[in-house]
Amino acid sequence: MLVFAASDKGGTGRSVTSANLAYQRALAGDDVCYVDFDFGSPTAAAVFDVPGELGIDEGGLHTYLEAGTGEPARVDIWAHTLHPVLRNRPNGSGRLVLLPGDASGGEFATDQDTLRRCVDLLLRLNSEFDVIIVDLSAGRSYAMDMVLEATAQPELRSVEARWLVFHRWTRQHVLAASGLVFGEHGILNGAAAGLHDKDTLRQSIRFVRAAVPDPESALWSQVSPAQSVWMQRCDDYLRQLASDRKIGDSVVLGTVPLEPVLQWREQLITEEDVLSTQIANKETLEALEELARKLTDDAHWGQP
Amino acid sequence: MGTLGRTRPTTLACGEVRTCLLPTSQALDLRAAGHVLRLRADERVLASERPNLYALSPDTLMGVDCALPASNGAKVRAVGTVVARAALTEGRVLQAGSFFRVPDTGPDQRQPWGHYLVRPGVVEPLGKLPAQAVAEGLLKGGRPGELDPGLIAEGLLTRLLRHPLLDQKSPFKSRRTRLRWVALPVPDGHGPSIDFTVAEDDLRTVRLGIPEGTDQTAVVRLCEDLALHDWLLTTLVRMLDGSRFGSADGPMAVLALRPAVDHLMHLWMPRARVDRKLSALWEALEERPGFSRQWHTLVQRIRDQMALQAIPLLREALTAR
Ligand SMILES: Nc1ncnc2c1ncn2[C@@H]1O[C@H](COP(=O)(O)OP(=O)(O)O)[C@@H](O)[C@H]1O
Numbered sequence: 293m294l295v296f297a298a299s300d301k302g303g304t305g306r307s308v309t310s311a312n313l314a315y316q317r318a319l320a321g322d323d324v325c326y327v328d329f330d331f332g333s334p335t336a337a338a339v340f341d342v343p344g345e346l347g348i349d350e351g352g353l354h355t356y357l358e359a360g361t362g363e364p365a366r367v368d369i370w371a372h373t374l375h376p377v378l379r380n381r382p383n384g385s386g387r388l389v390l391l392p393g394d395a396s397g398g399e400f401a402t403d404q405d406t407l408r409r410c411v412d413l414l415l416r417l418n419s420e421f422d423v424i425i426v427d428l429s430a431g432r433s434y435a436m437d438m439v440l441e442a443t444a445q446p447e448l449r450s451v452e453a454r455w456l457v458f459h460r461w462t463r464q465h466v467l468a469a470s471g472l473v474f475g476e477h478g479i480l481n482g483a484a485a486g487l488h489d490k491d492t493l494r495q496s497i498r499f500v501r502a503a504v505p506d507p508e509s510a511l512w513s514q515v516s517p518a519q520s521v522w523m524q525r526c527d528d529y530l531r532q533l534a535s536d537r538k539i540g541d542s543v544v545l546g547t548v549p550l551e552p553v554l555q556w557r558e559q560l561i562t563e564e565d566v567l568s569t570q571i572a573n574k575e576t577l578e579a580l581e582e583l584a585r586k587l588t589d590d591a592h593w594g595q596p
Numbered sequence: 597m598g599t600l601g602r603t604r605p606t607t608l609a610c611g612e613v614r615t616c617l618l619p620t621s622q623a624l625d626l627r628a629a630g631h632v633l634r635l636r637a638d639e640r641v642l643a644s645e646r647p648n649l650y651a652l653s654p655d656t657l658m659g660v661d662c663a664l665p666a667s668n669g670a671k672v673r674a675v676g677t678v679v680a681r682a683a684l685t686e687g688r689v690l691q692a693g694s695f696f697r698v699p700d701t702g703p704d705q706r707q708p709w710g711h712y713l714v715r716p717g718v719v720e721p722l723g724k725l726p727a728q729a730v731a732e733g734l735l736k737g738g739r740p741g742e743l744d745p746g747l748i749a750e751g752l753l754t755r756l757l758r759h760p761l762l763d764q765k766s767p768f769k770s771r772r773t774r775l776r777w778v779a780l781p782v783p784d785g786h787g788p789s790i791d792f793t794v795a796e797d798d799l800r801t802v803r804l805g806i807p808e809g810t811d812q813t814a815v816v817r818l819c820e821d822l823a824l825h826d827w828l829l830t831t832l833v834r835m836l837d838g839s840r841f842g843s844a845d846g847p848m849a850v851l852a853l854r855p856a857v858d859h860l861m862h863l864w865m866p867r868a869r870v871d872r873k874l875s876a877l878w879e880a881l882e883e884r885p886g887f888s889r890q891w892h893t894l895v896q897r898i899r900d901q902m903a904l905q906a907i908p909l910l911r912e913a914l915t916a917r
């Protein structure tokens with residue numbers, strides 16, 4: 293299954309959340325591959341704690357797509373992570389492999405050769421992995437156009453593809469996420485027009501609200517009654533706005549609460565972080581686990 | 597492979613085979629296999645039904661003019677043609693391979709292409725070949741720009757995998773394996789020898805010692821056969837060792853193993869297409885590491901699991917009466 297992680301803006305939590313989803317799926321036993329098509333800022337290595345914080349020097353995805361090195365580099369995360377917990381690959385877990393971007397690579401225009409190589413890569417990964425998470429650059433990027441075109445090719449038509457659109461829980465972010473999908477130049481009307489069946493594509497898109505402050509959470513237990521009422525009102529307003537903009541609860545796959553650890557550091561949230569060191573909130577881990585469950589559960593996809 | 601032009605005796609032959617599951621829901625019949633493997637309009641695909649379904653593409657040639665990798669850093673430029681071809685076994689396992697042979701010396705000057713085209717599958721060094729160093733270099737893999745049979749095999753495999761007859765719905769997920777091989781002549785009076793190594797997760801290297809006069813095609817076939825069976829074994833081991841199987845409870849375990857029964861278990865047939873003169877090499881591998889021994893143990897384990905899982909169903913059926 294291909295999973296495309298998109299967002300209209302940068303800083304939505306797309307990369308960090310999808311890396312956590314990859315980790316959770318691998319814990320659940322799936323063979324998982326994380327493909328860093330976030331060409332502007334290939335940061336996945338940092339999140340997984342593998343060497344090459346800013347992408348690798350050569351042979352990454354840019355080199356492969358642009359020039360066609362034989363195969364893009366792969367990093368076995370269990371084997372190469374510096375993260376003390378991850379280094380002990382849990383029993384029963386699946387593979388977790390990163391395809392990093394190049395450090396020097398930015399956005400680039402797509403031609404027929406690039407498209408061809410993108411299709412070949414996705415076919416190859418699909419034959420090998422249960423879940424392939426592709427992190428796309430923010431907005432209507434070349435990366436997004438490329439995968440929309442790639443998934444419309446006959447070879448990839450029968451391969452299950454799902455879309456996750458990440459946004460934060462603010463007015464601007466709700467409007468932007470809705471625009472990215474439903475806007476005049478959005479995925480459905482602009483990018484995919486003429487390539488994909490609109491209804492089918494629409495049914496394969498779900499939204500993820502990231503870094504959402506929960507007014508009920510202990511984080512805010514010290515605020516004044518006035519602040520509390522105000523936050524509650526904002527939350528209600530955003531719910532209404534989201535639903536007006538066609539990104540209401542029925543098409544939301546999950547909500548990840550605002551997590552102090554993630555505000556400080558881009559990383560995976562492990563059980564240790566919650567149970568042993570207790571630096572991360574239980575709710576965050578549970579939300580990520582649930583999101584990972586729903587990601588591959590057909591009951592949460594299709595006609596909402 | 598017939599050689600039209602005159603070539604000095606071969607000192608080194610080498611190649612790489614990449615093996616993977618054909619990405620289709622159903623195994624292909626020979627006719628469909630014929631379409632997929634039709635790499636050239638002017639030549640037919642070889643098909644055979646016994647002892648198993650097997651289709652072999654025509655040879656394709658690729659011209660090369662580049663350095664050969666050498667473990668001692670020697671600069672050896674070589675020019676010639678590399679053969680690439682593909683095979684499909686039981687409509688299920690796809691292999692793409694490339695190979696060539698190198699004589700111990702070649703012309704000091706680069707010749708016109710006509711010279712190389714009448715020697716298909718021969719890559720000639722400019723000058724003398726440091727055979728040992730190049731053999732080691734090939735097994736280790738060269739630097740970018742050096743002759744890499746793996747890259748040629750990969751190019752062919754990638755091209756085959758996008759064939760419209762493939763529905764891309766594999767019955768299970770699996771990985772590819774790469775098998776790199778080199779063959780050097782053994783001294784007169786010595787029999788053939790083999791050294792098979794699991795170099796990396798999905799890379800195997802094979803060093804062959806081959807008596808003078810051994811047919812090149814026979815060596816290639818042997819390596820394809822080795823690659824096929826190594827892939828089968830590797831894939832079955834991963835299935836059994838896989839997360840799904842290890843953690844799965846009863847019915848899940850059966851579900852996880854079903855594809856092995858449906859698609860893999862009947863494919864084990866070592867030496868089906870190996871020249872008798874080389875079958876001693878297979879015997880050596882059966883001795884150590886014991887390919888068939890491990891295969892049959894795994895197959896038995898799967899059968900046992902299946903039988904065990906059937907007991908509750910049986911009990912249910914009996915108590916329901
Ligand atoms: N649930 C969360 N709570 C708090 N901060 C978060 C959360 N998710 C992500 N972040 C932080 O937000 C920032 C942007 O996240 P990132 O995944 O890099 O966004 P994007 O990929 O959309 O640009 C990072 O510093 C990240 O750690």
Ligand SMILES: [Mg+2]
Nearest residue numbers: 306307330333
């Ligand atoms: Mg990012």
